[in-house]
Every structure is written in structure tokens, then in C-alpha cells.
Amino acid sequence: xxxxxxxxxxxxxxxxxxxxxxxxxxxxxxxxxxxxxxxxxxxxxxxxxxxxxxxxxxxxxxxxxxxxxxxxxxxxxxxxxxxxxxxxxxxxxxxxxxxxxxxxxxxxxxxxxxxxxxxxxxxxxxxxxxxxxxxxxxxxxxxxxxxxxxxxxxxxxxxxxxxxxxxxxxxxxxxxxxxxxxxxxxxxxxxxxxxxxxxxxxxxxxxxxxxxxxxxxxxxxxxxxxxxxxxxxxxxxxxxxxxxxxxxxxxxxxxxxxxxxxxxxxxxxxxxxxxxxxxxxxxxxxxxxxxxxxxxxxxxxxxxxxxxxxxxxxxxxxxxxxxxxxxxxxxxxxxxxxxxxxxxxxxxxxxxxxxxxxxxxxxxxxxxxxxxxxxxxxxxxxxxxxxxxxxxxxxxxxxxxxxxxxxxxxxxxxxxxxxxxxxxxxxxxxxxxxxxxxxxxxxxxxxxxxxxxxxxxxxxxxxx
Amino acid sequence: xxxxxxxxxxxxxxxxxxxxxxxxxxxxxxxxxxxxxxxxxxxxxxxxxxxxxxxxxxxxxxxxxxxxxxxxxxxxxxxxxxxxxxxxxxxxxxxxxxxxxxxxxxxxxxxxxxxxxxxxxxxxxxxxxxxxxxxxxxxxxxxxxxxxxxxxxxxxxxxxxxxxxxxxxxxxxxxxxxxxxxxxxxxxxxxxxxxxxxxxxxxxxxxxxxxxxxxxxxxxxxxxxxxxxxxxxxxxxxxxxxxxxxxxxxxxxxxxxxxxxxxxxxxxxxxxxxxxxxxxxxxxxxxxxxxxxxxxxxxxxxxxxxxxxxxxxxxxxxxxxxxxxxxxxxxxxxxxxxxxxxxxxxxxxxxxxxxxxxxxxxxxxxxxxxxxxxxxxxxxxxxxxxxxxxxxxxxxxxxxxxxxxxxxxxxxxxxxxxxxxxxxxxxxxxxxxxxxxxxxxxxxxxxxxxxxxxxxxxxxxxxx
Numbered sequence: 001x002x003x004x005x006x007x008x009x010x011x012x013x014x015x016x017x018x019x020x021x022x023x024x025x026x027x028x029x030x031x032x033x034x035x036x037x038x039x040x041x042x043x044x045x046x047x048x049x050x051x052x053x054x055x056x057x058x059x060x061x062x063x064x065x066x067x068x069x070x071x072x073x074x075x076x077x078x079x080x081x082x083x084x085x086x087x088x089x090x091x092x093x094x095x096x097x098x099x100x101x102x103x104x105x106x107x108x109x110x111x112x113x114x115x116x117x118x119x120x121x122x123x124x125x126x127x128x129x130x131x132x133x134x135x136x137x138x139x140x141x142x143x144x145x146x147x148x149x150x151x152x153x154x155x156x157x158x159x160x161x162x163x164x165x166x167x168x169x170x171x172x173x174x175x176x177x178x179x180x181x182x183x184x185x186x187x188x189x190x191x192x193x194x195x196x197x198x199x200x201x202x203x204x205x206x207x208x209x210x211x212x213x214x215x216x217x218x219x220x221x222x223x224x225x226x227x228x229x230x231x232x233x234x235x236x237x238x239x240x241x242x243x244x245x246x247x248x249x250x251x252x253x254x255x256x257x258x259x260x261x262x263x264x265x266x267x268x269x270x271x272x273x274x275x276x277x278x279x280x281x282x283x284x285x286x287x288x289x290x291x292x293x294x295x296x297x298x299x300x301x302x303x304x305x306x307x308x309x310x311x312x313x314x315x316x317x318x319x320x321x322x323x324x325x326x327x328x329x330x331x332x333x334x335x336x337x338x339x340x341x342x343x344x345x346x347x348x349x350x351x352x353x354x355x356x357x358x359x360x361x362x363x364x365x366x367x368x369x370x371x372x373x374x375x376x377x378x379x380x381x382x383x384x385x386x387x388x389x390x391x392x393x394x395x396x397x398x399x400x401x402x403x404x405x406x407x408x409x410x411x412x413x414x415x416x417x418x419x420x421x422x423x424x425x426x427x428x429x430x431x432x433x434x435x436x437x438x439x440x441x442x443x444x445x446x447x448x449x450x451x452x453x454x455x456x457x458x459x460x461x462x463x464x
Numbered sequence: 465x466x467x468x469x470x471x472x473x474x475x476x477x478x479x480x481x482x483x484x485x486x487x488x489x490x491x492x493x494x495x496x497x498x499x500x501x502x503x504x505x506x507x508x509x510x511x512x513x514x515x516x517x518x519x520x521x522x523x524x525x526x527x528x529x530x531x532x533x534x535x536x537x538x539x540x541x542x543x544x545x546x547x548x549x550x551x552x553x554x555x556x557x558x559x560x561x562x563x564x565x566x567x568x569x570x571x572x573x574x575x576x577x578x579x580x581x582x583x584x585x586x587x588x589x590x591x592x593x594x595x596x597x598x599x600x601x602x603x604x605x606x607x608x609x610x611x612x613x614x615x616x617x618x619x620x621x622x623x624x625x626x627x628x629x630x631x632x633x634x635x636x637x638x639x640x641x642x643x644x645x646x647x648x649x650x651x652x653x654x655x656x657x658x659x660x661x662x663x664x665x666x667x668x669x670x671x672x673x674x675x676x677x678x679x680x681x682x683x684x685x686x687x688x689x690x691x692x693x694x695x696x697x698x699x700x701x702x703x704x705x706x707x708x709x710x711x712x713x714x715x716x717x718x719x720x721x722x723x724x725x726x727x728x729x730x731x732x733x734x735x736x737x738x739x740x741x742x743x744x745x746x747x748x749x750x751x752x753x754x755x756x757x758x759x760x761x762x763x764x765x766x767x768x769x770x771x772x773x774x775x776x777x778x779x780x781x782x783x784x785x786x787x788x789x790x791x792x793x794x795x796x797x798x799x800x801x802x803x804x805x806x807x808x809x810x811x812x813x814x815x816x817x818x819x820x821x822x823x824x825x826x827x828x829x830x831x832x833x834x835x836x837x838x839x840x841x842x843x844x845x846x847x848x849x850x851x852x853x854x855x856x857x858x859x860x861x862x863x864x865x866x867x868x869x870x871x872x873x874x875x876x877x878x879x880x881x882x883x884x885x886x887x888x889x890x891x892x893x894x895x896x897x898x899x900x901x902x903x904x905x906x907x908x909x910x911x912x913x914x915x916x917x918x919x920x921x922x923x924x925x926x927x928x
Contacts, residue, residue, distance in 0.1 A: 094779070213746045221651065224797065228705075238698045245690075306776075307776065323772065361747075405684045406684025435680070435684075436788070438679065
């Protein structure tokens with residue numbers, strides 16, 4: 001194998017602070033560097049690489065930031081072979097060592113067979129596993145069993161800004177020869193048993209701003225005579241979900257697909273050791289006590305999470321401030337057949353109702369800043385069968401057939417625009433902690449995942 | 465006047481980032497530098513100066529930080545004269561230009577007669593006005609009409625850590641010859657009319673921590689099956705105060721002093737142009753429509769403010785995180801005759817009741833991190849009369865006799881430990897914005913305030 005690839009490359013890639021969430025120019029520069037490094041790696045592999053300029057992004061505050069290029073790459077063009085396109089992303093969630101990381105999030109660090117680092121599992125590790133698999137055929141001087149295409153972006157964690165337009169534009173060009181699309185951007189539901197994913201939830205991300213004035217107040221000088229924006233905001237956020245996790249926005253469950261007996265049976269067939277799951281999650285108690293309820297509330301029912309507040313006092317210590325203007329942030333994970341626009345209307349209406357009852361003199365503005373559709377696939381497609389066979393070869397077991405509670409909007413997008421079969425083949429274990437502190441990928445998953453992709457190429461060649 | 469004093473010194477003092485609220489070593493270093501610079505200035509004035517070592521402070525996270533020294537200084541020791549002790553503080557609230565400051569908070573900047581900068585009015589400007597007044601007698605080679613003492617600290621914004629023990633220890637030494645204590649650490653209630661303050665509210669600062677685990681979650685992977693700490697916290701914070709500003713903690717109003725007809729009349733006598741007040745505050749509408757209600761809810765009724773949340777997502781952008789552990793912060797401004805320990809019990813009990821009804825598997829911990837008593841004085845003391853006469857001399861008007869909604873716990877502390885008359889003579893205008901962005905002191909207030917203190921020395925000499 002090329003000595004430039006493998007774990008050393010993952011270390012180099014993790015070291016690049018390609019954070020797409022925090023809209024600061026320094027992170028944007030890192031994103032551009034990340035995409036250039038990846039393009040270089042693919043060129044080194046022998047691929048024809050195009051880095052597509054994606055223009056720039058207008059932020060709500062008026063700031064304009066450049067969008068990192070999307071990489072389109074091709075390797076092999078044999079009309080007798082199937083063509084598999086791999087989608088991945090190289091941007092990451094924010095990470096700050098002060099938030100509770102035990103190691104520097106941007107220094108890949110191996111501890112007990114676990115490779116810790118931001119992006120290790122989401123999604124730099126899996127992208128490299130696919131590249132490593134291709135590289136293995138090269139190193140053995142074997143022809144690739146399939147034609148390979150890559151579409152690699154740098155804005156996934158920020159909602160894949162502008163990607164949809166590119167896919168639309170390339171529908172009859174780059175994607176015309178593509179038969180199958182593979183994504184590896186989620187996790188297994190166990191620590192050791194591989195899985196194939198056939199559905200994901202969507203996501204509607206909301207901000208609700210409450211403003212008295214654009215300056216904070218001293219709580220001694222003004223406490224007692226103001227409609228305090230934080231009191232309004234806390235009431236608004238408190239009206240969204242009850243203590244059992246039930247969303248309180250009227251109408252929100254109307255379009256959720258009815259539950260069938262057949263569907264319940266698919267959950268029963270899945271192996272999930274609740275005890276192990278709870279231990280690996282380090283959660284004392286979940287909202288539900290049975291495997292089936294837990295899987296359904298992660299996959300087929302919507303959920304609402306409150307993420308935080310911008311503009312309030314968020315540091316250690318005791319500041320006696322009345323914030324003048326605050327922005328609450330929450331999101332709803334959508335499931336088939338919920339509609340993004342309908343949810344936007346329902347949430348906005350609900351918050352306006354709650355706010356108007358308070359008779360507050362503050363101004364409230366509700367915005368949906370991201371609206372990502374849920375996705376569900378046909379599990380009898382050729383590549384689902386190939387993936388199952390590859391898993392049997394490498395892992396000696398049947399995969400869990402699962403859905404994912406996370407949002408991978410490009411799955412839905414590829415399905416709708418390109419009309420190709422999409423499969424999600426995760427490599428990471430359930431406890432990888434993507435998006436949280438101490439994200440990691442196991443060394444074993446990284447290496448077996450590389451083998452799995454190589455075996456998948458061979459199975460695809462047979463089944464196609 | 466000494467060329468080292470005056471506005472240039474205020475500029476130098478504001479440039480020192482003496483933030484006592486954020487417990488970082490770099491701010492602590494600045495605090496020590498601030499106290500050293502002030503000791504130097506007082507020595508330069510001819511005072512005998514002692515910088516008292518205050519030891520160190522143990523933070524909740526285990527960190528230990530040194531406490532800046534308290535300055536005790538004396539100027540004059542004539543037994544035939546009265547002795548006035550001036551209390552001030554040189555630490556400041558946090559300030560960050562990114563939070564909405566129009567100028568660098570640590571560069572004193574004059575715009576239209578306003579001197580903008582963190583600490584300009586709270587409390588560096590008033591401390592320097594007092595020093596300038598003393599300096600004026602020196603420059604004119606006149607004897608000081610009174611003996612002057614200074615007690616200057618650097619931890620006021622963090623609750624005057626360890627000051628009480630020092631005052632207790634110095635009760636029969638430094639304070640034995642003191643007749644009167646003057647504090648100038650609050651504001652007028654108008655832009656142009658001076659005031660004397662005879663009471664302040666106290667403050668109980670609370671944190672309520674809700675913890676699932678010490679690591680965040682991804683809202684896709686875990687949303688729907690968790691008791692989310694933010695949902696618990698928002699419900700807890702939402703249970704504290706209603707939309708009319710009424711505190712919902714049972715029993716909290718029990719010890720509030722009953723309102724008498726006589727007291728109502730004192731509020732009626734105060735000039736407060738509500739229209740001007742609202743305009744200068746840039747608040748569209750207050751909770752109350754009459755002058756009397758507003759003054760009473762700032763001075764003689766408790767208030768509750770929610771300050772913010774530590775541990776949640778607080779940056780711009782859209783992070784899909786479920787915070788694993790969050791700390792809500794709020795405080796209650798206390799009034800006579802509320803008791804800090806009783807309030808602590810009431811709040812803790814209330815939050816425990818609300819939390820237990822949620823059946824959450826998370827852990828909740830309520831802490832009162834600061835408990836500061838309210839204070840009220842006898843307005844017929846000699847120095848109240850002297851202050852009134854000095855105001856007539858310098859400003860040609862009667863002062864507003866006011867109370868302050870803010871907490872100046874050392875007023876209560878001096879009264880209880882030293883048993884001396886305490887007066888608050890504010891210098892800053894109502895719109896100075898202490899604790900908020902764009903804090904300032906008017907050039908006019910700073911200069912007339914210096915004159916007021918000089919006139920006060922002369923009046924004290926006559927009345928004593």
C-alpha cells in the first residue's frame with residue numbers, strides 16, 4: 001500500500017481544523033486546505049480530479065464567506081463494469097479541548113486501539129478507508145472490479161450548502177454513468193456487529209430570537225421592571241417538548257407514517273443489547289425500556305432537541321447581566337412523511353401563539369435555518385445484496401439492517417435528483433461519539449472497513 | 465493638580481483588564497497590576513499605604529486563584545477632625561468588543577463628552593474623582609478639612625471575596641478612628657440631577673446544574689430517547705418567574721417589608737421623567753406604567769433575572785448537539801427584610817419540587833454561589849446632611865433621595881461590622897451602562913463629581 005496512505009494520512013487529515021459550523025474565516029481557510037490535500041491524494045491515486053468552485057455563502061449577519069470546492073473524481077471508465085460513486089465529506093463539527101476532550105481534538109491519538117480526533121469517524125476515517133481500498137487494488141497491480149467515482153464536499157456539517165445545485169447541474173454529466181451511490185457517514189448500532197442503513201431522519205433547525213434592545217442590562221439597575229428576553233426565551237423553549245420527549249407543537253405528528261405490524265417485526269429482528277448500549281452510551285436511563293421503542297424513537301418518530309442559547313452569559317463565573325437580545329436554538333429530526341415546509345409553519349405558529357400570550361414588549365423572530373428531508377430506500381437493490389455479501393466475507397456475520405436517526409440529506413437528494421440507488425455502509429462503532437467530545441474510530445473498524453470496501457467492489461463486479 | 469492625575473490616569477486605569485468575574489489567570493494578573501498601580505498613585509499623594517495580602521480563592525472546579533490585595537491607606541491624622549473612609553473597587557465586569565462595544569472597552573474613548581470604557585463609571589472613575597479631590601487640596605497647598613482613609617478592593621464584581629474577614633479583623637484597628645464611610649459605586653436616576661442613596665438590594669446568585677453525562681450527544685444519534693438536560697433546565701428556569709415579573713418561588717415574598725403610606729410619599733417626591741428614562745434606557749415598554757411602581761420594583765421588591773447557560777451551544781451557527789451537562793444561572797435581588805439563607809432554602813426546595821415532577825433520570829444540583837444582604841440607612845446622619853449641602857453648592861439643586869436596585873454588599877457589611885454611618889454618593893448618570901456594553905462616564909459628571917467630593921470634605925469639617 002502507498003506509504004502516504006493509511007493511518008498516517010488520517011493523522012494528517014484530522015490535524016486540519018476543517019470546521020464548517022463556526023463561520024470564521026480561519027476555519028474556512030482550513031476547509032480549503034483540507035479539500036486541496038484530498039484532491040492531491042486522489043490525483044496521487046491516479047484519479048482524474050476536478051475541484052468545483054462553489055462560490056460564496058451569505059450569512060444572516062451579512063458576512064460573506066467562500067464555500068470550499070467540491071471534489072469530483074473518476075477512476076476507471078470501463079463500460080462493461082458497474083460504476084459506484086462514493087460520497088463523503090471532510091468538514092467537521094466544532095471541537096475545543098476546553099469542552100472536555102481528553103486529548104487535543106486535532107491530534108489523532110491512539111489509546112487502547114481507539115483513534116481519537118475530531119473527524120476520525122465523521123467522516124475523514126471512512127473517506128480514507130474507501131481510498132485505501134482503491135489503493136489496495138493499485139498496490140496489488142489488479143484492475144479495479146468497478147469504475148469508481150468520488151464526490152467529496154466540505155460543507156456537510158453546515159447543511160451541504162450549494163451541493164444540491166451542483167448535483168442538479170451534474171445530473172447528466174458526472175452522474176450519467178453512475179449506477180450506485182455509496183455513503184459511509186453514520187454508525188453501526190453495536191460495538192462489533194456491522195450494519196447496512198436504508199433510511200435516515202431529516203432535520204429542521206430553528207432559531208428563535210427575542211430582543212429587547214441590542215445592549216445588555218445590569219440586573220441591579222433594571223431587574224424587576226423589564227420584560228426580560230431570557231424569561232421569554234426560556235418560556236418559548238419550554239413549550240416545545242415535554243419531559244417524556246413528546247413534541248408539543250400542534251400537528252407535528254400528523255404526517256408521521258403509520259406503524260405496521262411488518263415494520264415492528266423488522267425492529268424485533270435487530271440485535272441490540274440494551275444493557276451494553278446504555279453502558280457504552282454512559283446513560284443511566286433512557287426514555288424507553290424496550291429495544292423496539294428505542295429503535296422506533298430514534299428512527300421512525302420525530303424528536304426535538306434544544307441545543308443552546310446565543311447572546312446570554314455562557315462563561316464560568318457569576319455575571320449579573322440581563323441579556324438584551326438572545327437567540328435560542330433547537331431542531332426537530334424529521335421522519336417519513338413529514339414535510340419541511342409544513343413543519344416550519346407549525347413551529348412558527350406555535351411559538352407565535354406562546355409568545356403572544358406573554359404580552360411581552362420584546363420582539364420575537366423565528367427562523368428555520370436548515371431544512372433537510374428524511375430518506376428511505378429499497379433494500380432489494382443490487383448493491384444492498386452486494387454489501388450484505390461483502391459483510392459476510394469480511395466479518396462472518398449478517399449485517400443489522402438499520403435506519404439512522406441522523407440526517408444525511410444527500411441520500412435523499414441523490415435519490416430525488418440522480419434517481420440512483422443509494423446505500424449507506426457505516427464503518428464506525430456505536431460509541432464513536434461523532435459530534436461530541438472525544439470522537440474516535442476504532443483501529444479495528446478502520447482496517448476492517450477498508451477490507452469491507454475492497455470486498456464490496458468484488459461483489460459488485462459479480463452481481464452487476 | 466498633579467499632571468499624573470485626572471483624565472489621563474482614568475485612561476491608564478481603564479486600560480488595565482482587571483476583570484474579576486472570569487476566573488482566568490491572565491485576568492488575575494491584570495487585577496494585581498491594577499492594585500499595584502493604585503497603591504502607587506496613593507503613595508504619590510502622600511498617603512500611608514498598606515497592601516493587604518488576601519490569600520487565594522478555591523473555585524468550584526478545584527482551581528485555586530490568588531486574590532488581589534486590598535489597599536488600606538491613610539492621609540491625615542488630626543484628632544480634632546472627622547475621619548471619612550472612602551470605599552471603592554478597581555475590578556470590572558467582563559468586556560469583549562465582539563459583544564457589541566462600539567469602541568475597544570479597554571481604551572478610554574471620548575465621544576460627545578462621554579468617556580467610554582469598561583470600569584469608567586463602575587468604579588474606576590469615582591475612585592479617581594475622590595483621589596482628584598484630595599489631590600486638589602494638596603495642589604492648593606491647603607490642609608485637608610477631614611482625615612481621609614481609603615479601602616480599595618479588587619474583587620467586588622466577584623462578591624468581595626474575603627473582604628468581610630479583613631473588615632472584621634481591622635474593625636478595632638484601621639476602622640477604629642473612622643467616623644463615616646462613603647461609597648460611590650452606583651448611579652443617579654436621572655441624566656442631570658444628582659442623588660444620595662440610602663439603601664440597596666442584596667443578591668442571591670444561583671446555579672442549577674443538570675447532568676446526564678460529562679460528554680455531549682449528537683442529536684441525530686440520541687435525539688428521541690434521552691431525558692435531555694437542556695429540556696430539564698429550560699423547564700426549571702421557566703418555573704422561576706412569570707411574564708409579569710412575579711417570582712414563582714413559594715414563600716419568596718413572605719419577608720418583604722410591608723409598604724407604608726409614608727414610604728409611598730417618598731417615591732412620589734422623586735423626579736423621574738418616565739419618557740426620558742425609557743428613551744435613555746432604549747426600552748420600548750416597562751412592566752409598569754407609573755413612576756411609583758417602577759421605583760418600588762427596582763428598590764423595595766425582589767426581582768429574578770436569568771443570566772444564561774454554561775455548557776450549551778452558545779456560538780453563531782447551527783450545531784446539532786445535545787449538551788450532556790448544562791448549568792443555568794439566575795439571581796434574585798433581595799430587599800429588606802429578606803434573608804439570604806431562607807431564600808437559598810426556598811429556591812432549592814422549589815427547584816427540587818419542579819425537577820422531581822419531571823421524573824428525569826438526570827442529576828440536578830442547585831447551588832447558591834453568592835449571597836449578599838440588602839442594606840438600608842438612617843438618612844438623618846451628619847454625613848447625609850453634609851452630602852446634601854455639598855450637592856447644593858456644586859449643582860445648585862436638592863438631590864434625589866434614592867435607593868438602588870443594585871447590590872453593594874459592603875454597605876451592609878460596614879454597617880453591621882464597623883457600626884459606622886454609611887452613605888452612597890453616586891457620580892454617574894442613569895445611562896452610564898455599568899455591567900453592559902459601552903459603559904461610560906460623562907466628562908461633566910467626572911469633573912463635577914470631583915468638585916462634589918471636595919465640597920463634601922468642607923461641609924463635613926463644618927458639621928462634624
